Amino acid sequence: xxxxxxxxxxxxxxxxxxxxxxxxxxxxxxxxxxxxxxxxxxxxxxxxxxxxxxxxxxxxxxxxxxxxxxxxxxxxxxxxxxxxxxxxxxxxxxxxxxxxxxxxxxxxxxxxxxxxxxxxxxxxxxxxxxxxxxxxxxxxxxxxxxxxxxxxxxxxxxxxxxxxxxxxxxxxxxxxxxxxxxxxxxxxxxxxxxxxxxxxxxxxxxxxxxxxxxxxxxxxxxxxxxxxxxxxxxxxxxxxxxxxxxxxxxxxxxxxxxxxxxxxxxxxxxxxxxxxxxxxxxxxxxxxxxxxxxxxxxxxxxxxxxxxxxxxxxxxxxxxxxxxxxxxxxxxxxxxxxxxxxxxxxxxxxxxxxxxxxxxxxxxxxxxxxxxxxxxxxxxxxxxxxxxxxxxxxxxxxxxxxxxxxxxxxxxxxxxxxxxxxxxxxxxxxxxxxxxxxxxxxxxxxxxxxxxxxxxxxxxxxxxxxxxxxxxxxxxxxxxxxxxxxxxxxxxxxxxxxxx
Ligand code: SF4
Numbered sequence: 278x279x280x281x282x283x284x285x286x287x288x289x290x291x292x293x294x295x296x297x298x299x300x301x302x303x304x305x306x307x308x309x310x311x312x313x314x315x316x317x318x319x320x321x322x323x324x325x326x327x328x329x330x331x332x333x334x335x336x337x338x339x340x341x342x343x344x345x346x347x348x349x350x351x352x353x354x355x356x357x358x359x360x361x362x363x364x365x366x367x368x369x370x371x372x373x374x375x376x377x378x379x380x381x382x383x384x385x386x387x388x389x390x391x392x393x394x395x396x397x398x399x400x401x402x403x404x405x406x407x408x409x410x411x412x413x414x415x416x417x418x419x420x421x422x423x424x425x426x427x428x429x430x431x432x433x434x435x436x437x438x439x440x441x442x443x444x445x446x447x448x449x450x451x452x453x454x455x456x457x458x459x460x461x462x463x464x465x466x467x468x469x470x471x472x473x474x475x476x477x478x479x480x481x482x483x484x485x486x487x488x489x490x491x492x493x494x495x496x497x498x499x500x501x502x503x504x505x506x507x508x509x510x511x512x513x514x515x516x517x518x519x520x521x522x523x524x525x526x527x528x529x530x531x532x533x534x535x536x537x538x539x540x541x542x543x544x545x546x547x548x549x550x551x552x553x554x555x556x557x558x559x560x561x562x563x564x565x566x567x568x569x570x571x572x573x574x575x576x577x578x579x580x581x582x583x584x585x586x587x588x589x590x591x592x593x594x595x596x597x598x599x600x601x602x603x604x605x606x607x608x609x610x611x612x613x614x615x616x617x618x619x620x621x622x623x624x625x626x627x628x629x630x631x632x633x634x635x636x637x638x639x640x641x642x643x644x645x646x647x648x649x650x651x652x653x654x655x656x657x658x659x660x661x662x663x664x665x666x667x668x669x670x671x672x673x674x675x676x677x678x679x680x681x682x683x684x685x686x687x688x689x690x691x692x693x694x695x696x697x698x699x700x701x702x703x704x705x706x707x708x709x710x711x712x713x714x715x716x717x718x719x720x721x722x723x724x725x726x727x728x729x730x731x732x733x734x735x736x737x738x739x740x741x742x743x744x745x746x747x748x749x750x751x752x753x754x755x756x757x758x759x760x761x762x763x764x765x766x767x768x769x770x771x772x773x774x775x776x777x
């Protein structure tokens with residue numbers, strides 16, 4: 278038994294430690310370590326609308342019908358003004374100063390009680406202005422969800438439960454396996470335990486090598502960590518305005534992720550920083566030297582000479598952006614052979630390659646190709662195109678990505694409006710709210726990231742997975758609706774094939 282800590286060589290500034298003082302000292306150090314510990318979270322805060330979306334419903338009340346109804350009630354309930362003035366809507370749509378004669382449709386939630394009670398003079402219809410937002414892939418439903426997530430920073434909760442289809446095109450054709458409810462990981466959602474959302478960017482050797490003296494030899498990990506499995510991608514089309522770029526810059530720094538920005542813009546706005554990924558044209562690869570603070574620079578396309586020139590010019594990692602165009606597999610292999618540690622895969626904004634293949638299949642192909650070659654961990658795969666819902670993030674990671682790249686979601690988080698095509702990156706056109714306030718916009722984008730991260734935690738918790746790194750390529754934790762339907766109905770007369 279120790280009589281004093283000095284017997285085991287422990288001393289403090291005040292001389293040898295007694296057992297009591299040893300206990301106190303160790304508690305103090307423990308407390309200091311605990312106080313220094315910072316659990317990652319994204320600070321969210323509800324913000325006002327700057328340019329609200331059109332309201333969901335149009336409420337049409339026939340004035341003659343309403344007047345007749347009130348007259349009838351006055352005769353029937355003479356003097357009982359609380360009855361005469363009561364209206365069927367508990368949401369206040371008919372509660373304005375002039376009641377139902379000037380309804381307030383922005384309060385309508387579409388419960389249809391008024392239509393049921395007064396079908397002769399009340400109609401509630403979907404608002405065509407809202408339906409016109411977005412396009413066939415990025416629908417008004419996605420835009421509305423992003424808007425709400427960016428306003429509140431919370432996981433959207435619908436009291437009526439999920440009202441959509443089970444299954445559908447694109448990412449809706451993939452279901453995630455939530456059957457394995459594991460309590461410790463559920464605790465992670467509420468902050469009692471940790472579910473990690475950080476991912477490593479760069480390269481890890483597939484195995485470690487040691488020399489005869491037991492020292493590490495051969496390649497060692499070359500990577501850095503970001504706290505969320507999503508990065509901000511190069512703003513498509515004409516979205517790369519100075520205002521938006523500055524918001525992406527400060528938000529990516531705040532939440533500890535990366536922002537891919539055009540290299541010229543980075544130089545013009547003097548944004549060189551560790552969280553900024555300058556994207557260079559292959560013809561300008563040697564200019565990679567102009568970003569001494571960057572941890573990663575990307576070349577737009579594969580060119581062996583440009584890759585070599587960029588590597589000579591900078592100490593940062595050099596990543597390669599590859600579009601899913603014919604021959605992308607060969608280009609990916611060539612880039613990895615040459616030492617690229619980050620490959621940024623790009624589909625169009627409808628999440629399809631040029632041959633029409635959906636992006637989850639393409640991500641899976643890239644992931645499996647690297648696994649079969651025995652070098653998956655030597656490369657980080659980013660992927661973008663069509664990621665416009667919180668569920669798309671885990672589904673893309675299940676398909677084989679390390680992290681996803683966000684593009685259009687940024688525009689809609691800032692209550693911007695798109696004009697025209699949302700399919701081809703170079704044709705995207707959009708406008709942000711006038712007089713964009715930087716603090717407001719940064720908080721909205723941080724809110725969106727917080728909401729999407731919380732939804733990712735929900736999925737990881739429900740799957741019993743403690744960190745998002747382990748979700749990568751976990752195809753077994755997903756179910757493809759088409760496969761399920763084939764399994765259930767194949768061979769039954771009239772079944773023409775699964776999928777929506
Ligand atoms: S649908 Fe429901 S919320 Fe909308 S006006 Fe009618 S009663 Fe009110």
